[in-house]
Amino acid sequence: MLLRTEHRGGLVELPYLVAITDERGVAAPVAVRGRTATPGGGQVLTGAAAGFSAEAVVSPPTPTDGPADDPGATPPAPGAGPVSHTVTLTVTRTAATAARAGLRVELLLGPTADPGWLVPGLFYGQNRLPDCQRRFPRFAPGTSDPAGMVADTWAFRADRCATPAVFARDRHGGAALETGEDSPLGLSGVGLSLGPESRPALRLHFPYREEPVVYHGSADPLPAEVPLHRWQPQERRTVSFRVHLLDADPHAYAAVLRAVHRRLAADRAPAAWVDVPEAADLTAWGLYRWHYRPDPPVLLETAAFDREALGERGDRQAMHVGWVSGTPHAHALLRHARRTGRADYRAAATGVLDHIAENLTPAGTFWGQWTASRGWTVGWTPDPHRLHARTLAEATLFLLRALVEERRHGTDHPTWEHAVRSNLAVALTAQDTAGNLGSAYHCRTGQVLSRAGAAGLTWVPALVEAAREFGDPTLLHAARRAGRGYAPDVHAEFLCGAPEDVDLAPTSEDGYIAVMAYTALLEADDPTDPTAPGVTHGTAGAAADPELWLDLARRSADWMLTFRYTYDVAFSPRTMLGRYGFRTRGGDQASPSNQHLHAYGLVCLPEMARLARRTGDDYYLRSTRENLDCFRQFVAREDGDFDAYRGMVSERYYQTACFQAKGMLLTLSHAWSAGLLLYACEAALDLPDLWGPA
Structure with missing residues (x-):
């Protein structure tokens, strides 16, 4: 009883x-x-x-x-x-x-x-x-x-x-x-x-x-x-x-x-305000109009909604190379530009990627962040010489993806390839016998300053995809060692360290990079889907273990989805989110430290879609659809929409009483919020099961 x-x-x-x-x-x-x-x-x-x-x-x-709630179900046997x-x-x-x-x-x-x-x-x-x-x-x-x-x-x-x-x-x-x-x-x-x-x-x-x-x-x-x-x-x-x-x-x-x-899924209409092609057009414009600056070519991290009162004083005059700005979002703009024939967008995106690739640290890595006042710096880490592994690895991954995309269209960028190879060389040197790739490095020597947490797991998809592009199986072998090295963190259900600003604490971003890493390894060692970008044909050797990667990919996806809202929070109709009917199901809590909804889960949308297809798991597919659906709300459709300008996308949706009052919206457009929605929409255009009729 x-x-x-x-x-x-x-x-x-x-x-x-x-x-x-x-x-x-x-x-x-x-x-x-x-x-x-x-x-x-x-x-x-x-x-x-x-x-x-x-x-x-x-x-x-x-x-x-x-x-659920089946009154005719047979009671289970004890211990079943x-x-x-x-x-x-x-x-x-x-x-x-x-x-x-x-x-x-x-x-x-x-x-x-x-x-x-x-x-x-x-x-x-x-x-x-x-x-x-x-x-x-x-x-x-x-x-x-x-x-x-x-x-x-x-x-x-x-x-x-x-x-x-x-x-x-x-x-x-x-x-x-x-x-x-x-x-x-x-x-x-x-x-x-x-x-x-x-x-x-x-x-x-x-x-x-x-x-x-x-x-x-x-x-x-x-x-x-x-x-x-x-x-x-x-x-x-x-x-x-x-x-x-x-x-x-x-x-x-x-x-x-x-x-x-x-x-909780029954009788729930879609939440999105705009369809996928329109969301792509809006966010591409938002990146180009509000975040891009040509001299030097950067994507500024934030742009204030209130241009009259704050102007550029309300904009963060800085650009990370990955994470909250930089290569992931320039790559998305470049991909959109190729699809739509926008030469101005393409020039902006390649300019940003050139600027990042041409400025490496003495250690051979990217810098963490560019600022208007100080030039290139390490980023938000407390030590002025400390570079964060996740920021560097994500920059490397998306610069590599941009390089592959450009080569597919007949254009090469030797500087991009040099930067990718140089960053990967530092990661390989940092890898220890357990497979750990390090969480922080010295900007002048490349020396590992910390191995705590799992930020180094972000290198895995970059290593896997570089192995394919450059025909170098040693990169895949290093990725496999890393995959095994970080597996105990996945089994312990405690991943931490991915964002620069939240160390040694679990975040949704740790889940995203784990999904990307283990899906990449799975596709490399079991290339049943030849369209997957992580596939590395012909290099699976004695260390290949697709069953292990499948288990870890599923565990990572399940853990990541613990951050995803399964219900729609009730808002006061007097608040911004209540007035506009914002729906929270499909949005992710950023972390126990940053208790607001954010859209960074879109970074692993292609991997989640491919994992769902490979496993036949409808839960993964529906959760990913809902994530894309959720953040096609509050994309400014015209100047003045929710007091923003066309193409602007906020970073924070306050679904609880943390930082701001419940129901408020952060009145800043973020490069990563627009950039990752653009990235996800461009990916979804090739994945109709993510945005067609349910």
């Missing part, structure tokens, strides 16, 4: 039916006093305490990965796989006086030293390593340091979550609690705690609680928020949630999130 059940050899326990919480967070448990079995293995639990009565109707167990119960909880105020109170649902697991917490998009294990330079909520057993945002107990509002759910595991099995964003008591919440007996407690709150402090994007937290509902005598409210019983595999969350995604 659900109250106290042995699952996978471990203990899953509801310690009480529901707890009634007050302003101080004191929880008065409503113990189970009555229990009635229902056909198929369900039950009805009842109890009363603290002036309230409660009744929970618990459904029979159903397979988590089976058809992950199972789920739907719980409908009705609470009534029985006392003669009104009271302000909230509800807490709690699920306890067995003792463990590592609960493996997962709140999709929001909390991953300890959530940040101790040496991480960014400060945001971190889990540490037996710790209570609210000012430092380190604690063993946390609670969050539901709209911070890509899926409002909390997962944990003990030594024998795992479980999850899942609910919706809103309830009859207001915005819902999720929580986690490891008590003195080292038993993970998974929690849901109605309404939400944020404690011990509130993270709002700053290193200085705000006081806890504990909204309560005012109950009138005889008032009755009903909330619902699901309990998922899993095995102890850290990857067991995937079946639950697939089921949620499937369940």
